[in-house]
Amino acid sequence: MGAYILKRLLSAIPVLFGITVIVFLIMAMIPGDPATAILGSYATPENVERLNRHLGLDRPLWQQYFIWIGNLLQGDFGRSFALNRPVLDEILDRFGATLILAGTAFVLCALLGILAGVVSAARQYGLADKAITFVVILGISIPSFFLGMMMILLFAVQLRWLPASGMYSIWGGGDLPDLLRHLVMPAFALSVVATGVIARLSRSAMLEVLRQDFIRTARAKGVHERRVIWGHALRMAMVSIIPVLGIQAGFVLSGAVYIEMVFQWPGVGRMLVDAILKRDILLVQGGVVFVAACYVGFNIIVDVAQAWLDPRIKT
């Protein structure tokens, strides 16, 4: 297992390399030169040139890339000109909030999705199956930002059960119950689409597994149906569910952008949108690379979990 984890970690290196290249190339497409963008159109040519040299922008593209990546590796993501502070500091300040939101949403969608899928498959064509199928179709079709807005209208404005936005109350908040009250709506709104996708997949994976011979064996030896479904069948179905969990984690992580906007959640997503609107290129670049790298890391965890769950995978 240790060797497999190491192998998987090593295989992430070219992926990370590819990601930085792609982000770098995308950012290099920006029309006009960044120095003018930073200094504004009234800047003197001398100032523009000085800044270009300072940023290394007068060098060939590939040299710029290696300078950039060298800095990244030393933890230097550059400086956000709009916020006038190091990019990495800003990202780290914000990332915790995103992690809490996306993490909660991910746990929600995994649990609810698998639960719904298994129940749906076990009661195929029954009332529960039809109800779940309908809710799932609705769930994967509704834009998360619209759902979030409607939830605010209902639960915050009409019923006044939950706070409408933010992560903590401005006065007297800051403890865990306060955070949870703020977290409920955004986490749920963020999880809905992924829940639907996971539920659908779990249902078909379960149907596929339930037809297999070893399920008949389990039944033939007198294993209780509950255990056949939630033990034997689900255990096997997880082999095809887990990779999808990995993919959905990516959707949840990046879908947080919308939810953070709707609920004024102080995370990386909102930071990115603000940075794009302010054309704060280094902040966008750093933020995208950082989140993508986290996602690559998460996928390694997913693969290791898969190998641990399925002994047939050569570790």
Place this chain on the structure above:
Amino acid sequence: MGAFLKLLFRNRLAGFGAVVLGAIIVLALITPWLPLHPPNATVTANRFLLPGTPGHLLGTDHLGRDQLSRLLWGTRLSLAVGFAAAVIAGVVGAAIGIIAGYFGGRTDNVTMRGVDMLMAFPYILLALAIVAALGPGLMNALIAVAVVNIPFFARNIRGITVGIANKEFIDAARLSGMGHTRILLTEVLPNVIPVIVIAMSTTIGWMILETAGLSFLGLGSQPPQADLGSMLGEARSAMITAPHTSIVPGVMILLIVMSINLLGDGVRDALDPRLRSGALTRPLPATQVARKSVPEVPAKPGLLEIDALETQFHVGKRVYRAVGGVSLELKPGECLGLIGESGSGKSVTALSVMGLVASPPGVITGGAVRLEGRDLVGAKYERLRSLRGDKVAYIFQDPLSTLHPLYRVGDQLAEAILSHHGIGRAAAMERAVKLLEDVRIPNAKARARSFPHELSGGMRQRVAIAMALANEPDIIIADEPTTALDVTVQAQILALLDRLRRERDVAILFITHDFGVVGQLCDRVAVMYAGRIVEQGPTREVLEAPAHPYTKRLIACVPELGEGRRVLAAIPGLPPAVDALPEGCAFAPRCEKATDACRAGEIALESHGGRKLRCIHPEPAPVEESA
């Protein structure tokens, strides 16, 4: 095409999706000719009018613009953008996929590596990065959404192209001197276009959702032009005071995406033959029962009596009579062989005993299965479960697929015990190891920690036998337990079964298609053909003097060492389909002795001493054959 549409609309949800989507598209197309207010005409006096206000059916927004007009124009824009993004992503992705798949080798490797890199990004993040570089704007949002979807198309189309590129007609085209471009355009492309179109139609929903999302964030369409996403984005600040301005565009996005999803699902289902035949149904915990009458219980019940059992498969309107009135009896400690070709209904008979026939489509439609006088057909699930594996245990054919691939064999054995005896895990594990020793698995303690794929075929079948023995059952039903094994292992397994039977006095119902195996193990044998017993009797007698022509031919199929003189004769023809059984004897079409009487009507199974026979032209007593 007609059949496809019929299938599609039989799915009511898909039909609903098609109608809603059709209506929305038509509305969007005729918008310029509808008597609407200009979508961008601001009338500050009319801010936030409620829906239903005369002249403004859906009210007005924060600038007093007519919501209905803006909604229709916005829908038009959103649909167009989503469609354009799908076409761009589809065309570019397909081009990449076709080239990578067709040329293979280095081209394929490099391209697909790049595609993998793009897929390593969380999706929306990549779109954000592209918009960040190009700057906010609807065209740029469209490009971003198209680009992030290209890998999806490239990967799918590549897979299909690889399959096509290796086909003979491509080789033929190449040999005839066609250039790569021509082959790609005239031979490959026509074959992948349907896939591209389907992939596009199923992804267009995402594309609309994603561009709406970017517009919602203010990164897509810029005011005053508005698509549905930016309408929603602009309305957000007034969400609490004038919720209708948010609800109107939001519901429209929901309707569009949902109808596309419903339609897409319908299309996929209509095209997937597996779903069409209803094969993707899961078997219930016990076979369904629909008996019109229940046979009377005899005064002196035996161990196991299968009494006029009828099991059918109901697939659509078709009825397959897999078992058509089979009666068998098993005494304690006896081994009864049930023999027949594949499809004769012998396995279904065996599985019917404990309600293990996959259902749907299986239904037990008649007869009874009595264990010590009590009927199992239609028994409550809990009673059936408590008997399964405890009183009646099964051994199945292919131990690789019948053991759970992800559980250790020791755990699977222990589970069999724990399902019936609350003796605690440690004790169950100990007994599991003991069982493995009983079936002669060397180093049982270590083997208990193995997974099935780590064992050989013979070992796996020993594990399956150990599992059947776990609760010391009265009856073991062995469904072709040696068929998947090679001959030497087969002999070992048979010897093991024989020893266990004599040591433990357990009755065995042994199902096989091989008379050689029956001769080695069984006291009695029943021959099955097309769902019915055609002959039954003590093994020796039946082997030496088969009375039914079918039995005779079946025995003639077994090669025997040292008897080279015998003619090894396959039976001509095939067994009849059990959804169209002929009148009279089912074997008549393949039987050289068949007469009109054979095809005329029901032929009864008649007893002659210890033997039973269903034939009006029995074979004569054996005469020494000569070649």
